[in-house]
Amino acid sequence: MCGTCGCGEDNHITYSIPGQNSHHHGNGSHNHDHTNDIGKGNAKEIQLEIDILAENNMKAERNRGYFEALNIFALNLVSSPGSGKTSLLEKTIKELRDNMDLFIIEGDQQTSNDADRISAAGAPVVQVNTGNGCHLDAEMVNVAAKQLKPKDNSVLFIENVGNLVCPSMFDLGETSRIVIISTTEGEDKPLKYPTMFQTAQLCIINKTDLLPYVDFDIDKAKEYASRVNNNLEFISLSVKTGDGMDSWYKWLKEKCK
Numbered sequence: 324m325c326g327t328c329g330c331g332e333d334n335h336i337t338y339s340i341p342g343q344n345s346h347h348h349g350n351g352s353h354n355h356d357h358t359n360d361i362g363k364g365n366a367k368e369i370q371l372e373i374d375i376l377a378e379n380n381m382k383a384e385r386n387r388g389y390f391e392a393l394n395i396f397a398l399n400l401v402s403s404p405g406s407g408k409t410s411l412l413e414k415t416i417k418e419l420r421d422n423m424d425l426f427i428i429e430g431d432q433q434t435s436n437d438a439d440r441i442s443a444a445g446a447p448v449v450q451v452n453t454g455n456g457c458h459l460d461a462e463m464v465n466v467a468a469k470q471l472k473p474k475d476n477s478v479l480f481i482e483n484v485g486n487l488v489c490p491s492m493f494d495l496g497e498t499s500r501i502v503i504i505s506t507t508e509g510e511d512k513p514l515k516y517p518t519m520f521q522t523a524q525l526c527i528i529n530k531t532d533l534l535p536y537v538d539f540d541i542d543k544a545k546e547y548a549s550r551v552n553n554n555l556e557f558i559s560l561s562v563k564t565g566d567g568m569d570s571w572y573k574w575l576k577e578k579c580k
């Protein structure tokens with residue numbers, strides 16, 4: 324179960340209607356007002372969330388120290404499910420593996436599908452299955468990294484669980500965070516899910532080959548994302564056609580210098 328968002332075992336869903344604060348439980352639903360819950364049960368939930376995040380931050384710093392000591396450039400790839408994280412990695416591995424040491428940690432709730440794809444592309448990979456959890460945390464990355472044993476001076480890609488919400492709260496000890504948004508998702512995502520865009524350094528806009536077929540305004544997407552994070556860099560590309568991939572490789576090589 325995810326301790327911060329409550330997804331998982333107890334099927335406890337909290338939702339908010341303007342002017343009303345309601346939730347329902349897996350064992351039957353009910354609506355009632357939670358407006359004044361701060362100071363009652365919710366205070367405990369908030370304290371638990373603070374404790375979980377504080378412990379994670381401590382472990383993330385341990386990872387960061389390990390990556391720095393070995394000069395490993397660690398990238399945390401976050402996005403909605405299906406934006407093209409694994410596709411981007413597959414293509415990057417094929418293009419750069421002769422010149423760079425690339426290692427991958429794959430995070431998914433279930434299956435080793437992505438690890439199998441990465442392995443076929445030619446890079447060492449460890450798959451982490453989070454079960455009911457909706458994000459990777461620093462401890463999972465620590466265990467996976469010990470198994471993977473990335474070399475000194477290498478690049479470590481950590482593909483997070485596809486989810487635009489929870490992964491944003493969990494520092495993994497990465498050097499940089501990259502948020503990927505694809506043109507099928509709608510350009511308003513940075514405004515609806517601002518934390519993910521606030522905590523990233525680079526925003527990749529993928530699937531530009533689909534622009535003629537979808538209502539997605541790249542300039543608006545960039546403007547919305549810049550509103551929540553004025554320092555965010557952007558690269559628009561299509562993993563499928565390869566258009567814009569050179570800008571990505573250039574970014575990566577410059578950051579690794």
Ligand SMILES: Nc1nc2c(ncn2[C@@H]2O[C@H](COP(=O)(O)OP(=O)(O)OP(=O)(O)O)[C@@H](O)[C@H]2O)c(=O)[nH]1
Binds near residue numbers: 404407408431484486
């Ligand atoms: N048209 C188009 N399709 C793409 C592009 N990049 C990826 N896809 C497709 O998008 C789908 C999802 O791609 P993945 O790479 O599996 O996405 P992901 O973000 O790793 O997905 P999760 O790990 O499940 O979150 C696949 O069918 C890809 O072939 C692109 O540039 N253009």
Ligand SMILES: [Mg+2]
Binds near residue numbers: 408409410437
């Ligand atoms: Mg994937």
